[in-house]
Amino acid sequence: MSHRSYAVIGTGAIGGYYGACLQQAGLELHFLLHSDYQDVQEHGLIVESPKGNFTLPQVNAYQDAAQMPPCDVAIVALKATQNHLLPKILPAVVKDNGIVLLLQNGLGAEEKVAEILPSQQVIGGLCFICSNKVAPGHIRHLDYGNIKISEYTPNYQPCGITESMRQVASDLESAGIEIALGEDLLLTRWEKLVWNIPFNGLSVVLDTTTEQMMADQEVRLLAEQIMQEVALAAKTAGDRLISQTYIQNRLEYTAKMKPYRTSMKIDYDSQRPMEIEAILGNPLRAATAAGAHLPRIQMLYQQLKFLETKNRSD
Amino acid sequence: MSHRSYAVIGTGAIGGYYGACLQQAGLELHFLLHSDYQDVQEHGLIVESPKGNFTLPQVNAYQDAAQMPPCDVAIVALKATQNHLLPKILPAVVKDNGIVLLLQNGLGAEEKVAEILPSQQVIGGLCFICSNKVAPGHIRHLDYGNIKISEYTPNYQPCGITESMRQVASDLESAGIEIALGEDLLLTRWEKLVWNIPFNGLSVVLDTTTEQMMADQEVRLLAEQIMQEVALAAKTAGDRLISQTYIQNRLEYTAKMKPYRTSMKIDYDSQRPMEIEAILGNPLRAATAAGAHLPRIQMLYQQLKFLETKNRSD
Numbered sequence: 335m336s337h338r339s340y341a342v343i344g345t346g347a348i349g350g351y352y353g354a355c356l357q358q359a360g361l362e363l364h365f366l367l368h369s370d371y372q373d374v375q376e377h378g379l380i381v382e383s384p385k386g387n388f389t390l391p392q393v394n395a396y397q398d399a400a401q402m403p404p405c406d407v408a409i410v411a412l413k414a415t416q417n418h419l420l421p422k423i424l425p426a427v428v429k430d431n432g433i434v435l436l437l438q439n440g441l442g443a444e445e446k447v448a449e450i451l452p453s454q455q456v457i458g459g460l461c462f463i464c465s466n467k468v469a470p471g472h473i474r475h476l477d478y479g480n481i482k483i484s485e486y487t488p489n490y491q492p493c494g495i496t497e498s499m500r501q502v503a504s505d506l507e508s509a510g511i512e513i514a515l516g517e518d519l520l521l522t523r524w525e526k527l528v529w530n531i532p533f534n535g536l537s538v539v540l541d542t543t544t545e546q547m548m549a550d551q552e553v554r555l556l557a558e559q560i561m562q563e564v565a566l567a568a569k570t571a572g573d574r575l576i577s578q579t580y581i582q583n584r585l586e587y588t589a590k591m592k593p594y595r596t597s598m599k600i601d602y603d604s605q606r607p608m609e610i611e612a613i614l615g616n617p618l619r620a621a622t623a624a625g626a627h628l629p630r631i632q633m634l635y636q637q638l639k640f641l642e643t644k645n646r647s648d
Numbered sequence: 649m650s651h652r653s654y655a656v657i658g659t660g661a662i663g664g665y666y667g668a669c670l671q672q673a674g675l676e677l678h679f680l681l682h683s684d685y686q687d688v689q690e691h692g693l694i695v696e697s698p699k700g701n702f703t704l705p706q707v708n709a710y711q712d713a714a715q716m717p718p719c720d721v722a723i724v725a726l727k728a729t730q731n732h733l734l735p736k737i738l739p740a741v742v743k744d745n746g747i748v749l750l751l752q753n754g755l756g757a758e759e760k761v762a763e764i765l766p767s768q769q770v771i772g773g774l775c776f777i778c779s780n781k782v783a784p785g786h787i788r789h790l791d792y793g794n795i796k797i798s799e800y801t802p803n804y805q806p807c808g809i810t811e812s813m814r815q816v817a818s819d820l821e822s823a824g825i826e827i828a829l830g831e832d833l834l835l836t837r838w839e840k841l842v843w844n845i846p847f848n849g850l851s852v853v854l855d856t857t858t859e860q861m862m863a864d865q866e867v868r869l870l871a872e873q874i875m876q877e878v879a880l881a882a883k884t885a886g887d888r889l890i891s892q893t894y895i896q897n898r899l900e901y902t903a904k905m906k907p908y909r910t911s912m913k914i915d916y917d918s919q920r921p922m923e924i925e926a927i928l929g930n931p932l933r934a935a936t937a938a939g940a941h942l943p944r945i946q947m948l949y950q951q952l953k954f955l956e957t958k959n960r961s962d
Contacts, residue, residue, distance in 0.1 A: 536951075539853060539854075539951065540853075540951060540954055540955065540958075541958075542954075542958065546958065547954075550953075550954045550957060552949075552950040552951075552953040552954050553950060553951075553954045555950065556946075556947055556950040556951070559943070559947075629873070629943040629944050629947075630943050630944075630947050632870075633870055633873075633943075633944050633947055635866075636866040636867060636869065636870040637850075637853065637854060637866075637867075637870070639864075639866040640854055640856075640861075640864045640866050640867045641854060643864060644854075644855075644856065644860065
């Protein structure tokens with residue numbers, strides 16, 4: 335059992351699930367909460383999962399990062415739309431030689447974390463998980479759950495497998511979470527975008543689930559065409575190669591997934607801000623600036639921006 | 649006053665409005681109706697219009713084309729999704745030397761009418777009108793109303809201004825309708841598609857009106873980008889040139905229009921079939937076969953096909 339302590343910033347579908355698994359495995363956890371603070375302080379965390387349901391009646395819950403002890407590892411699992419809060423939160427919750435594990439989708443966040451905490455290690459983690467928060471402090475894990483982690487370096491130069499990565503992987507594995515170690519964070523981020531751009535985006539625009547999209551031949555083709563544009567963007571903006579095999583595997587994985595309302599759709603349905611800039615805007619701007627022509631991703635971005643404005647003004 | 653008789657096939661927002669105007673001007677009209685037959689037979693037609701409201705308490709209403717007298721002109725104003733009915737209807741309602749005026753959007757219908765009636769003249773008319781049917785036999789004309797007509801010839805060879813066009817124009821003008829005579833039907837059809845493809849399509853996908861779309865900078869740009877693709881399609885598939893000036897004029901016209909729910913949106917909201925194939929599918933297939941790359945129009949088509957399937961299975 336490791337003696338590393340963990341701060342969880344953003345105790346929702348992702349942070350709540352992984353944090354609860356770590357505490358259930360015996361690690362020391364500290365959870366930062368916002369609207370769910372009172373509930374979790376009183377009732378703890380509830381996890382439903384096909385791997386087994388469990389409840390943590392008592393957790394270290396905080397509503398103010400300044401009250402939290404500096405931890406060995408901070409898991410950042412806020413929505414990317416909340417990242418403007420990090421400059422205030424992070425310095426308080428991570429030890430000087432600590433690690434930040436950023437469990438977020440999209441492009442562009444590690445640079446900002448590294449600016450806030452220049453002496454700490456920053457690891458990016460891409461979660462392949464279907465998980466929703468169904469009530470305050472109540473997480474419903476539906477399917478999958480593996481994480482691919484890679485360490486961030488300036489300009490995303492691949493840096494191999496580091497000691498920080500091994501420590502974090504060891505803790506997560508002790509909690510029953512499958513971890514893959516990646517040597518190239520930027521490639522992993524682009525690979526994740528291959529799924530997130532089409533399926534998050536189209537699920538909102540078409541008001542639908544992954545299952546309905548994959549069952550419709552028009553939308554299945556459109557999703558694949560968008561995936562091809564993401565691969566082009568990865569090549570143009572990041573000089574990273576996404577193979578045709580990878581794209582086909584993602585399509586097959588999606589077809590076999592349980593029916594799933596994507597995280598962007600859940601945010602939209604709840605009239606919360608969507609991660610449009612992290613997932614579509616930043617990759618689109620980076621690749622367009624590098625010369626790529628991405629009409630479908632741009633159109634999806636335009637449609638989502640319109641729907642967000644309309645949704646939040648209703 | 650002309651003595652030409654008119655059959656109106658499809659007495660809805662378009663056929664009902666123009667037919668009522670012609671009868672109000674003193675011409676002989678015969679209206680084919682389906683679900684509204686009983687209402688119109690009993691109560692006639694009601695037209696609300698900024699040009700003046702009027703009621704026609706008595707009209708010649710039919711629910712069976714076989715009961716109608718052969719007329720000098722048949723105005724076809726069915727939804728394009730109903731064109732499979734024309735082989736049964738048209739031979740009964742047009743005189744041997746008569747004229748068919750096809751008031752429909754999209755590509756591909758004139759060829760089929762000419763096959764059904766090889767000895768009659770076929771004129772295509774593109775209506776620039778905001779008009780809705782708000783109740784059985786009750787038409788609300790909101791804005792505009794001009795029609796551009798051109799005669800159909802095999803392969804859409806431009807054929808100049810014909811005598812049939814002059815006759816139809818004269819009758820419609822006597823009813824206060826502004827008519828433009830075009831020498832090139834195919835160009836006029838593609839020009840109309842420049843508006844119909846983006847605004848009909850996006851109004852359904854984004855659940856919105858023309859006003860909201862034009863007020864949003866992302867969607868205004870997207871609409872213009874789709875217009876550029878329509879211009880490319882017109883060039884590639886039809887060797888027709890749509891100028892940048894035309895595109896800018898259409899955008900300005902749309903920005904100045906009264907807030908308008910497009911006809912495709914009205915069909916969608918009523919769970920009726922949308923004119924996806926006439927407006928998007930046929931132009932897309934023609935231009936793609938000719939070598940054009942139209943990612944945005946294809947994406948809009950794919951989205952609409954999905955939404956139609958979902959809408960009609962609800």
